[in-house]
Amino acid sequence: MYKAAESRYQEEGGMVFERCGRSGVLLPRVSLGFWHNFGSVDPYERSREIVRYAFDHGITHMDLANNYGPVYGSAEETFGRLMDDDLRPYRDELFIATKAGYDMWPGPYGNWGSRKYLMASLDQSLRRMHLDYVDLFYSHRYDPATPLEETLQALVDIVRAGKALYVGISRWPLEATKFAYDYLRQRDVPLLIYQGRLNMLDREPQETGIMDFCADHGVGFISFSPLAQGLLTDRYLNGIPQDSRMAKEKFLKHEMLTPELLTQLRLWNDEAQAQGRSLAEYALRWILEQRGVTSVLVGASSTGQLDKNLRAVR
Numbered sequence: 001m002y003k004a005a006e007s008r009y010q011e012e013g014g015m016v017f018e019r020c021g022r023s024g025v026l027l028p029r030v031s032l033g034f035w036h037n038f039g040s041v042d043p044y045e046r047s048r049e050i051v052r053y054a055f056d057h058g059i060t061h062m063d064l065a066n067n068y069g070p071v072y073g074s075a076e077e078t079f080g081r082l083m084d085d086d087l088r089p090y091r092d093e094l095f096i097a098t099k100a101g102y103d104m105w106p107g108p109y110g111n112w113g114s115r116k117y118l119m120a121s122l123d124q125s126l127r128r129m130h131l132d133y134v135d136l137f138y139s140h141r142y143d144p145a146t147p148l149e150e151t152l153q154a155l156v157d158i159v160r161a162g163k164a165l166y167v168g169i170s171r172w173p174l175e176a177t178k179f180a181y182d183y184l185r186q187r188d189v190p191l192l193i194y195q196g197r198l199n200m201l202d203r204e205p206q207e208t209g210i211m212d213f214c215a216d217h218g219v220g221f222i223s224f225s226p227l228a229q230g231l232l233t234d235r236y237l238n239g240i241p242q243d244s245r246m247a248k249e250k251f252l253k254h255e256m257l258t259p260e261l262l263t264q265l266r267l268w269n270d271e272a273q274a275q276g277r278s279l280a281e282y283a284l285r286w287i288l289e290q291r292g293v294t295s296v297l298v299g300a301s302s303t304g305q306l307d308k309n310l311r312a313v314r
């Protein structure tokens, strides 16, 4: 029987919590993402070890989506099993997010931003995760073909139905984000958070004005793929390890690792080492220093990686 570490909120140099925009919610500065390493293809005991390690060190925020796996849905199933095995007594200490917006099931109703899709998807997610409600539900992407009012009203109604406490959006363009902010605020379901990709190699949310908008309007910002899927670590400095995401998966392509990028990564690695830090820690600290950033959403395939990433807040 799992008993969470007594020290999880009092560790010397331990987790730091940051207010999420203008809300009552505090999020850990390092949060855990379930995109990889928690699917049905991954050993359950390793996934379990990572989640226990995370929670034992103050990571209270877990980020899922309907289609994380592989196979689709299986990261949420793993989470449901973890709820039953370990986490149920700690439900009120956890801030659990899921999303819908990408391809999930066949036919015209299993993708994008319709009310039909979002409502059905969240019901499925709750069943897989063995939860009555999630803390945060996201529209996972902007849908140019569905009226924004339809997607946003579905989010409002989901909160009114008690299936999510807060709502967020991910990867929406600036103008649509402004519309979402106004629409939701007028219905007393404020936009809690924006999820976007910000890291030392990709500064798009800063360049497009999304981050300034969020900071100016009291909306939190959480950075996904803060380590550029592992590029901003020591993982690829001396070749491509066989057990790495680049070797195993389609999402991080070999072509990305150009000689120019490697030169840049080695330069940053030297700067990090000169400060007594790992490249991962250096890259995460850079994000956490940017205006308006609430948290970084890291992935990890081992507790060792997570431990290194947690040093970014120490």
Ligand SMILES: NC(=O)c1ccc[n+]([C@@H]2O[C@H](COP(=O)([O-])OP(=O)(O)OC[C@H]3O[C@@H](n4cnc5c(N)ncnc54)[C@H](OP(=O)(O)O)[C@@H]3O)[C@@H](O)[C@H]2O)c1
Binding pocket: 032, 033, 034, 035, 036, 037, 063, 064, 140, 170, 171, 195, 196, 223, 224, 225, 226, 227, 228, 229, 230, 231, 233, 234, 235, 243, 244, 245, 246, 280, 297, 298, 299, 300, 301, 302, 304, 305, 306, 308, 309
């Ligand atoms: N909203 C969206 O559209 C969206 C899109 C993508 C992701 N996300 C969210 O963001 C989360 C994080 O994304 P991500 O997994 O791409 O994040 P990431 O933190 O940039 O990359 C994680 C991967 O980097 C490697 N790694 C992590 N720490 C390391 C360390 N200290 N040393 C060496 N290698 C390390 C591991 O890969 P190896 O397998 O090589 O060990 C790990 O799986 C996802 O789980 C998901 O919740 C959201």
